[in-house]
Amino acid sequence: MSKLLRHTPTEVMDRKALSINPAKTCQPIGAMYAALGIHGCLPHSHGSQGCCAYHRSMLTRHYKEPVSAATSSFTEGSSVFGGQANLVQAINNIFTVYEPDVIAVHTTCLSETIGDDVPQIVDKAKKEGKVPDQKYVVSASTPSYAGSHVTGFANMVRGMIKDFAEASGTKNGKVNIIPGFVEPSDMEEIKRLAELMKVKTIVMPDTSGVLNGPLTGEYKMFPEGGVTPAELKDSANSRGTLALGEWASADGARFLDTEFKVPCNVLPLPIGLNNTDLFVDTLRRLGGVNVPESILHERGQLVDLISDYHQYFYGKKVALVGDPDQLIALTDFLVSIDMQPVHIVTGTPGKMFYKRIEEITKDAPFTPNMKEHGDMFLLHQWIKNEPVDLIMGNTYCKYIAKDEDIPHIRHGFPIIDRVGHQYFPTVGYRGAMRLLEKIVDALLSRLDRDNPVESFELVY
């Protein structure tokens, strides 16, 4: 049956060295994405230019939006003698030609292996007058050989907070929200919920308005969206920080807690009923507000939808692959509607993943196969051994879905063959309803495709 991935055997062989069809990519793309969530910021890749080209291309394919970023363009010479001259020159050229408010520098395996000290180089550029007044250069170390793109996102979030946050001595009454490695549409939805609750927030980073912008006839290299430098500075004066997603957001939040005594709460991503409840309830307590009727209404609609179509969710087996924060929240949601995520793979390392999934599935009538630092080759083999009704994951899953003839819902990063993820959220009650709509559509479309004449149904 297998045609595309024809060389994937059913029998699982233990692999120690060879990664096949990864369920992750490398740090800098996450850092680039985070940096795009700062208003007026140009991400900068301190390495050879191939990384930057690849990261921009992949983000562009995912968002169908311009993604600008600069690079130090290392040559063999700078790889041996250090990239200081390249970065200082780049900073000067960027501020002269492109005039961003902020340059956010991340590193690659190249500059990390040779040991370039980016903060020191940035200091040198400042001393040489290469950074104009009221302009900023922030940085984060993002070695590609550690963690994954999610780690890179977390490192850049921490970097932007570390380099900007300043205690003014006066509390601002706001709640910081680190939304995690989610879509601009998700960040928009998180802000909408907070606004409905009348909680003043600093959402950092915030790619809404940056990577889901309009076509107007004018190209703005630095669009309206993004958390501003002023807000980032002010994050040290907030009432508290909500970090959504342990892998992507906890580091930045804990930094604010340690350095500026801004207390932090680390929550799962607000995907599904339970996790959105937790988000709303925590935000209510942190902000000292009541939850408005309109949010309760949305919640009720979600519960209504679950009850209306529960018969189609019940007991369906799902294979999940993606980033750990996404998978943990998604698993919780699927279990809560009595679906069975039986295979769960993330490429991002972190043993805590097992513990979280175990907690979520401990009362469920199945025990999932789980793998952190796993790959899609393994996931495919698991599916061959125990077939599923649905696969949820990024675009690369379509090869497995086609070979095994399984409905596929695109979720996570990257989605490079469909549209929607940048405009419509999967977080919050509404996001959960959108996910359910997709699940129902996928499962029932399959039923319609497969049912013979006598049992082909009009009404579901």
Place this chain on the structure above:
Amino acid sequence: MATKNKMVNITNKDLNDLKEELLKKYPPKVARKRAKQFMVNEATDGNPPEIQANVRTIPGIITMRGCTYAGCKGVILGPTRDIVNITHGPIGCGFYSWLTRRNQTSPQGDDDWNFMPYAFSTDMSENDIVFGGEKKLKAAIMEAYELFKPKAIAIFATCPVGLIGDDIHSVARDAKKELNEKGVDINIFGFSCEGYKGVSQSAGHHIANNQIFTHVVGLEDDVPESKYRINMLGEYNIGGDAFVIEDILERCGITINATFSGNSTYDQFARAHAADLNCIMCHRSINYVAEMMETKFGIPWIKVNFIGVDATIKSLRKIAQYFGDKELIERVEAVIAEEMPAIEEALADIRTRTEGKTAMLFVGGSRAHHYQELFREMGMKTIAAGYEFAHRDDYEGRRVLGDIKVDADSRNIEELEVEACPERYKPRKSEGELKRLEAEGFEFKDYEGLMPDMPEDTLVIDDLNQYEADELVKRIKPDIFCAGIKEKFGIQKMGIPMKQLHSYDSGGPYAGFSGAVNFYKEIDRLVNSRVWGFMKAPWEKNPELSGTFVWENN
């Protein structure tokens, strides 16, 4: 369509003024350098001005360029279906080059090798950086063999590999020896294509050429007899281009012995020395192998181009003329005659909507030239063009090869010393035949380059950056801009149709006769789409903008 953009009848002076104005924005050193790469084309008598190319990228300038690994693994070796290509490095390089170039492949049977949908990597971790990754690489090779039993495994080095001193070539040799001693017939070889080498993808092409030539070309002498046997070099089957070319050549009775490397196999590389003519599509990426095959095996090479109807016809006739066989010449003419009515019919319709429009083309190392043919056929003018990583010979023609100095950044890219193979060197044509062909105007091993082929009042820009692209579009307002994915959406935000000439925006094929019709239709769709009229809401009134946007002319 009545009024054209005012910059269409642009003069050399306008362009020189524009150049001066754009350069003003740069710091002085950058301006001096860009001045040599940003040329007003003054192609008088086929002697274009000297352009600076294949030099290091300016840090922070927002280049379109990629790296050596991309040129080697992504471009040249990626399209071959039956080699297990292992990226030795952290996960990113392997991930980003996983299925993102549209090299189509067509394994014959369901059981035939096809590793295209797989990404293999050693996924180096911190430990591998600290203690070295050779052991892991060796283990990865063995695991790949265990799982797939392929006929060949290739290893691609990434940035940190060179820095930490992993010797991928000795690992490859060891693994090969070990498996060969166990009776396993497998070839294993490496590519030192670290991303920082050279200044662009170009260095990766050269490294790929060298290693394929050294480790594979000429290994298989058992080649079935066939007529008019050619190799198609530098055709990567994006969107099925090579399929179209294969079809045409097959109908003409010409045998493709090997393609480098669209829809290719390991065995094709191994028997590449058995062809009687090498035909180069992409000069930049593959001229090295052509030159080496000529020296070692005596195979002459010619430049061909199957992008554009006229170019396709010329190329077919050139191949037929080379073999000089009446039967072949007649079959080629018959195939051309079969194809022309459909082309003429399509153009008669489409030209009514494309005539007089303008294009800008900034693509890797060959398409910025080739695609001008298609635009010309549609009555469109290319007013600016350039490459990311081509060398001076691609711009000015191979006649300048002798004048090109290899600079410090590219000096470490190996030049192989090749000699005639004592057993297998065989001149394909006698001295007399060669002389006669040359007297007939036949050009061997020549490529005249992009610049002489463009009119005078045009721009030729090397390593175009984002600032320059935006300014060109804003000031000249072409009817269409062609480049890659990174450029696409910024250009379209300005209301200018953008066509990707790397990925073809998931379209294609564009090669040959049927491909040309696909392209005409696609450009017609893009430049005449209603969407460009939707950018302003009815209630938005901004007199400054009226009359300036392309969409208002349509």
